[in-house]
Amino acid sequence: MATTGQFITCKAAVAWEANKPLVIEDVQVAPPQAGEVRIKILFTALCHTDAYTWSGKDPEGLFPCILGHEAAGIVESVGEGVTEVQPGDHVIPCYQAECKECKFCRSGKTNLCGKVRAATGVGVMMSDRKSRFSINGTPIYHFMGTSTFSQYTVVHDVSVAKIDPVAPLEKVCLLGCGVPTGLGAVWNTAKVESGSIVAVFGLGTVGLAVAEGAKAAGASRIIGIDIDSKKFDVAKNFGVTEFVNPKDHEKPIQQVLVDLTDGGVDYSFECIGNVSVMRAALECCHKGWGTSVIVGVAASGQEISTRPFQLVTGRVWKGTAFGGFKSRSQVPWLVEKYMKKEIKVDEYITHNLTLGEINEAFDLMHEGGCLRCVLATHV
Ligand SMILES: NC(=O)C1=CN([C@@H]2O[C@H](COP(=O)(O)OP(=O)(O)OC[C@H]3O[C@@H](n4cnc5c(N)ncnc54)[C@H](O)[C@@H]3O)[C@@H](O)[C@H]2O)C=CC1
Ligand SMILES: N[C@@H](CCC(=O)N[C@@H](CSC=O)C(=O)NCC(=O)O)C(=O)O
Numbered sequence: 200m201a202t203t204g205q206f207i208t209c210k211a212a213v214a215w216e217a218n219k220p221l222v223i224e225d226v227q228v229a230p231p232q233a234g235e236v237r238i239k240i241l242f243t244a245l246c247h248t249d250a251y252t253w254s255g256k257d258p259e260g261l262f263p264c265i266l267g268h269e270a271a272g273i274v275e276s277v278g279e280g281v282t283e284v285q286p287g288d289h290v291i292p293c294y295q296a297e298c299k300e301c302k303f304c305r306s307g308k309t310n311l312c313g314k315v316r317a318a319t320g321v322g323v324m325m326s327d328r329k330s331r332f333s334i335n336g337t338p339i340y341h342f343m344g345t346s347t348f349s350q351y352t353v354v355h356d357v358s359v360a361k362i363d364p365v366a367p368l369e370k371v372c373l374l375g376c377g378v379p380t381g382l383g384a385v386w387n388t389a390k391v392e393s394g395s396i397v398a399v400f401g402l403g404t405v406g407l408a409v410a411e412g413a414k415a416a417g418a419s420r421i422i423g424i425d426i427d428s429k430k431f432d433v434a435k436n437f438g439v440t441e442f443v444n445p446k447d448h449e450k451p452i453q454q455v456l457v458d459l460t461d462g463g464v465d466y467s468f469e470c471i472g473n474v475s476v477m478r479a480a481l482e483c484c485h486k487g488w489g490t491s492v493i494v495g496v497a498a499s500g501q502e503i504s505t506r507p508f509q510l511v512t513g514r515v516w517k518g519t520a521f522g523g524f525k526s527r528s529q530v531p532w533l534v535e536k537y538m539k540k541e542i543k544v545d546e547y548i549t550h551n552l553t554l555g556e557i558n559e560a561f562d563l564m565h566e567g568g569c570l571r572c573v574l575a576t577h578v
């Protein structure tokens with residue numbers, strides 16, 4: 200390829216400072232070094248975690264940076280020693296790496312991988328602790344090891360899932376984060392059984408994917424809780440069977456749910472990032488066995504609390520990252536499930552814009568009608 204080994208100058212949306220509009224800049228993207236892959240990003244969606252870091256509330260947030268972590272593209276070139284992908288492969292960048300060799304990967308107990316996490320948390324590549332992005336010599340930090348709000352990005356090889364080239368990239372980009380997180384929270388983290396009563400707090404993309412996963416697992420009741428009643432109509436299509444708006448009740452929401460379910464739900468999922476709701480989600484669980492899974496990301500400085508008695512009496516509090524899916528092994532499987540129409544993806548896409556319209560896309564995210572907005576990056 201003509202660009203192999205060369206710097207590529209391309210468009211990227213740069214977050215220069217927290218909360219200031221992103222700026223489309225000409226960014227120089229260095230060639231991939233050993234163990235790295237340069238990807239032409241074709242489509243990227245926005246996730247609420249991008250908005251969270253951009254807001255300045257992420258303790259790992261560094262500026263200037265290129266945000267974005269839910270995307271799909273084509274490998275442009277690879278660095279020395281990269282064997283599992285080659286130029287032309289269709290791929291999904293994975294913020295949760297999978298090296299298959301580290302203590303975490305070998306444990307069989309978690310999908311977290313330790314190989315590159317220390318570098319991705321400080322916005323650099325592992326080999327030289329430097330960024331591959333720059334603007335006229337000024338380095339721009341990476342984000343979550345993916346930085347997909349760019350026409351080209353460089354990622355570690357352990358952070359790339361090779362997928363079926365027939366899959367539509369403008370759709371399966373969503374399998375980089377929100378949809379797998381919700382499905383996996385149910386299937387891998389909670390392991391919801393058939394007949395269970397499930398409560399889902401927050402009916403955005405992640406909460407709706409929890410509902411979809413719970414329906415597939417055979418849950419008998421799926422109770423959706425949201426302060427925006429407009430969410431309820433669309434949520435029916437994802438399997439939610441009952442709706443509760445906390446604003447319609449004077450009692451604490453956990454009490455409302457306990458009363459509705461003869462003592463509490465079997466499983467609850469917090470898909471908002473609000474620590475008060477996390478407490479309610481735990482406390483609406485049934486004594487003796489109810490399990491609550493924290494999915495939402497809460498801001499720096501926020502802490503969870505409950506009476507220890509809630510746990511002494513058998514409730515279980517868990518959390519999930521990327522729904523417990525092992526990224527490189529299982530993202531291709533999720534793509535296949537989508538191709539066989541076994542999981543939804545298209546239904547989560549409510550808006551399509553371009554990279555140049557990214558600030559409008561962030562504005563849309565804060566409106567109730569937006570689930571996922573997909574940006575075309577090369578138009
Ligand atoms: N753990 C993980 O691996 C991942 C976590 N996340 C996190 O999951 C969370 C949800 O993400 P999205 O679905 O994209 O967000 P979203 O903003 O689309 O959905 C949140 C929903 O919660 C509702 N809500 C807000 N406050 C509420 C309250 N007090 N009570 C009830 N409902 C309330 C909103 O109306 C909205 O419908 C975010 O915190 C995001 O950062 C996202 C992806 C992966
Ligand atoms: N830097 C953040 C970390 C926020 C967080 O928990 N991220 C999730 C993914 S959210 C995706 O949209 C995650 O997978 N965490 C595990 C990890 O290793 O980062 C903060 O410190 O709040």
Ligand SMILES: [Zn+2]
Nearest residue numbers: 246248376377
């Ligand atoms: Zn995300």
Ligand SMILES: [Zn+2]
Nearest residue numbers: 298301304312
């Ligand atoms: Zn690993």
